[in-house]
Amino acid sequence: MTHILPLFQTSEAGYILSMSTPIEHIRNFSIIAHIDHGKSTLADRLIQHCGGLTDREMSDQVLDNMDIEKERGITIKAQTVRLAYTAKDGITYTLNLMDTPGHVDFSYEVSRCLAACEGSLLVVDASQGVEAQTLANVYQAIDQEHEIVPVLNKVDLPAADIDRVAEQIEEVIGLDASGAVLTSAKTGLGIEDVLEAIVKQLPPPAEGDASAPLKVSLVDAYYDPYLGVVVIVRVVDGILKKKQKIRMMKTGSTYDIDHVGVFGPKPVHVETLGPGEVGFLVASIKDVADCSVGDTITEERRPCAGPLPGYKDVQPVVFCGLFPMDASDFDDLRASMGKLKLNDASFSWEMETSAALGMGFRCGFLGLLHLEIIQERLSREFDLDLIATAPSVVYELTMTDGTEIELHNPSDMPDVVKVAEIREPWIEATIFTPDEYLGGVLKLCQDRRGIQTELTYVGKRAMMKYELPLNEVVFDFYDRLKSISKGYASFDYELVGHRPENLVKMSILVNDEPVDALAMLVHRDRAESRGRQMCERLKDLIPRQMFKIPVQAAIGAKVIARETISAMRKDVTAKCYGGDATRKRKLLDKQKAGKKRMRQFGKVDIPQEAFVAALRMDGV
Amino acid sequence: MINPGRAIGPQYGFGLYLHWPYCQHICPYCDFNVYAAKDRTTEPLFDAMLADLAAQASQLKGRAPLSSVYFGGGTPSLMSPSQIAQFIDACTAALGLSERCEITLEANPNDIRLDRAKNWKEAGINRISLGVQSLDDRALAFLGRDHTAAQGLQAVETVAHIFERYSVDLIYARPDQSLAAWREELTSLLSLKPPHLSLYELTIAPKTAFGKAAQRGTLIPLDEEAQADLYELTEDLTAQAGLPAYEISNYARSKADQSRHNLTYWRSGDWLGIGPGAHGRLSLDGVRLSTEGRARPQEYITAVQNASHPWQTETALTAEETAAEILTMGLRVKTGIEQDRVNAFLPRPIDKARLESLQTEGWLSLQEGRLCLTPSGRLLADRIALELLR
Secondary structure, three states: OOOOOOOOEOOEOOEOOOOOOOHHHEEEEEEEEOOOOOHHHHHHHHHHHOOOOOOOOOOOOOOOOOHHHHHHOOOOOOEEEEEEEEOOOOOEEEEEEEEOOOOHHHHHHHHHHHHOOOEEEEEEEOOOOOOHHHHHHHHHHHHOOOEEEEEEEOOOOOOOOHHHHHHHHHHHHOOOOOOOEEOEOOOOEOHHHHHHHHHHHOOOOOOOOOOOOOEEEEEEEEEEOOOEEEEEEEEEEOOEEOOOEEEEOOOOOEEEOOEEEEEOOOEEEEOEEOOOOEEEEEOOOOOHHHOOOOOEEEEOOOOOOOOOOOOOOOOOOEEEEEEEOOHHHHHHHHHHHHHHHHHOOOOEEEEEEEOOOEEEEEEEEOOHHHHHHHHHHHHHHOOOOEEEOOOEEOEEEEEOOOOEEEEOOHHHOOOHHHEEEEEEEEEEEEEEEEHHHHHHHHHHHHHOOOEEEEEEEEOOEEEEEEEEEHHHHHOOHHHHHHHHOOOOOEEEEEEEEEEEOOEEEEEEEEOOEEOHHHOEEEEHHHHHHHHHHHHHHHHHHOOOOOOOEEEEEEEOOEEEEEEEEOOOOOOOOOOOOOOHHHHHHHHHHHHHHHHHOEEEEOOEEEEHHHHHHHHOOOOO | OOOHHHHOOHHHOEEEEEEEOEEOOOOOOOOOOOEEOOOOOOHHHHHHHHHHHHHHHHOOOOOOOEEEEEEEEOOHHHOOHHHHHHHHHHHHHHOOEEEEEEEEEEEOHHHOOHHHHHHHHHHOOOEEEEEEEOOOHHHHHHOOOOOOHHHHHHHHHHHHHHOOEEEEEEEEOOOOOOHHHHHHHHHHHHOOOOOEEEEEEOOOOOOOHHHHHHHHOOOOOOOHHHHHHHHHHHHHHHHHOOOOEEEOOEEEOOHHHOOHHHHHHHOOOEEEEEOOOOEEEEEEOOEEEEEEEOOOHHHHHHHHHOOOOOOEEEEEOOHHHHHHHHHHHHOOEOOOEEHHHHHOOOOOOOOHHHHHHHHHOOOEEEEOOEEEEOHHHHOOHHHHHHHHHO
16 A cells, blocks of 8 residues: 555545444455456445545546556555445445455465455456465455355356356355355446445444453554555554554554544544444554554553454565666665565565675565565666566575574575585465366476375366475466466465475586576476576577687586587678777777676676576576 | 877878768668769759868868878769869868878779779879679679679779779678688689779668668578688688788788778878768867768758858767777777877776787787787677777
8 A cells, every 4th residue: 555645634525434333333344356356346336336436536446556556457455445335224334345465475465354354255257257366365264254245246248157156156165155246346237236235244343342441453554655654453442543642562662643544445534443443543653664463552551451363474485686787776776675665564685795796685575476566666666777586485404413594595505515404385276277278287287396186177167286396386387377278277375384305506607607696496306407498598698708608507516507608700890981980989888888787707798687587487 | 108199190191081972872781871862963062062171171270281082972983073173172272182192082883984084083083992892793783783793893994994093892791692602702803903902791780771671580691600701711812812901801912002091090090071971080189079060961061051050060089989999990900009099098008917818818919019909809809999998
């Protein structure tokens, strides 16, 4: 949630907030859906129906504020909106919609949102059916003991097959789909039915005690350039109000509340937030890091007895180096990463110096999409030219002296004789695919050292579960899966722990000099083919020089693959007279500038682009 | 160490380049400042050139006379003999011509007739550079030339009859050209015993017809290896025939047959540029000025006529730019370039260690303070200049 908030509005014409809703008239819910199944469009419709925004203010996918979210059609950060809905029973309900990200990388956000709700809408595209991500998120909701209302969306499409998809929901997920609401968020069909189902089928929040000591769950926090940190909260007990002195139970820090409010979806001040209600507070908090998500907020003067159960901590699972293309941008990069971190506490880094790429950062991400989004935001919002090294995973090393090490960067791999065991992270992947692509998908999984644990059919779609080393997935697994299945397969995963494997560090030597940025850990059985690929690729990527250059892949001192870049034979202007002197000089200036963008390894100049291209594993 | 004032200047040659921008038709490989001649009258352009010459010369009073004049283009052989004579007279009046002043005219084979050649000689031309380009009719068609191989040979014969000093141009390393084919073509030219040859590898420039064809993939340039082989064969054949290379692409029977005008460029002497898009270099108190005429003939003419508008841009080169020019141009000549002249413009002299490693690797030798490329170094001249300057 990076929106720059407009100035607070204290009231909205035609939209009156219920200030203190009786708890039985509150419904807190989230929407679970696969990408493109219409979650954001449905959310837009619900907001519109409840008058949260005028037609003029409605932009597509109101809740996806970031450009990247709008462009990719995905939700990255969780959002919350309060709606006032007057139901057919004549009662005006307060609905709190928690919009959640759909992607696996952000599942920690999903779990947080789900924890703040009592029920969920399960939105399934009536022509596409259940997808892998839907499954992962709906199981989380079931774990949280949510009531779940199935919603079949896009029923207006000719390809919609309501009976088949309903059957799928029952078979695959085990939910009763007989009461499924039929909608078309695009045309507006069935929106009121959805709202009625929310108030009739979803439970109100568990009874809280408004007079008890304040007990508030910290759902999320983000940085706003005008207000500082905005904290999204859900009240369990007590009343949250302006000027209260609050304490974060985990960090112990205290703040005076400046405002409390709700999103409708524009931020609106309210006097108080009572039990069961979801909203936000602003309290001159300077740093998002001071707000530990899942923490319990209480009143300094009258604290509650104990904290609420927290959320599990998030750990980065994928790492990569980020380096500025131009070394002089290093400080800019550092500052920009700091600004991003204000909104994304899950993004972490440490300084890294690479002989190949200069000064940069080793960054940790929640997954590949998270990595891609951070990279894109850095280059787009901060206008930085970046080089990203190949993503790598976190290896666990047991040393011969018994110590345990976490390895984030293959080039930091200690001497092999000191390593007793290397363990790499494994995942369990769930993949759905139309059956005509099954063969290709199975082969992809096998090639990536996958172990099949389940293969079932639902109609013409196969669902398979595979255990796979994360290392084999971080490169280009998802891209390959998409291309094999022409975009129809869906994929989700969860970490299942570290396993000991026969892993070796493969170094790449250019003109007999090891190139740190190209070092990688690979499975012994795959080392030779990977080494060969790398050498062949570098042979094409490193421009010829005045002498021939060996490119080698090696494990320790043993060379496992080798290519030779032959020497440049000719670099001379044929015709060079008076009028060419200027041209020649300008060309030389350009070449000199080009040289500055190269990194020197011994005598060899390697263009930075070569590193990036060498590490891109597409098509392999 | 010498001071910058002595490292550049007319003591390394003082030439004048006239650019005649019109051609009967435009060749598909040419990326010079050229325009189709059509039926346009050339008087306004010629008058503008005379005015340009007078104006530029007035800034250069007290200089030694010109050591060379070069009518280039475009196709300057489209100028009338009287225009040529008039221009040479104007040069004499404005700047003076040295006793052995070399006056070259570039000419196309189909402009060569015995009577015209005689007229040119009477006008003062004492050297012809003949654009034969190929002795293979299919290649000539590919190159978009409007003459045959036979016409080319005939033109060489005619020119040789009138002029003692002349040069023949050929373009090689054409797509698919084999070593054997080039050997045959070059050998037949050498049998005519020309005193000077310019042999260029076909260069595909981006904005030309060839450049566009290469981009579309309809023209596939010869690869680097094959080009290098052809270059080495060229050096061998010319040397055997007694016309060794004295510059990357230029070959001469003797020192006296070398192009004095072009040596002025390679030695970073001074020269005036006259005409649309013509480049000049003038040294004043150790600062090198780069001049460039307006490219479009009509704009050039209008600007010269209306003397309040500058018809050429004048840029003072920085010290490092000057050094880069002296080196890159100077390395092209077989006898090399004085290291001191390059260093005179560099904040730090050329790196000794780098120089030594280039010598041990066999790319370069140092002879009496001159940086000379070895035969294998010549093929990498641009790259070596870059190494020396970085």
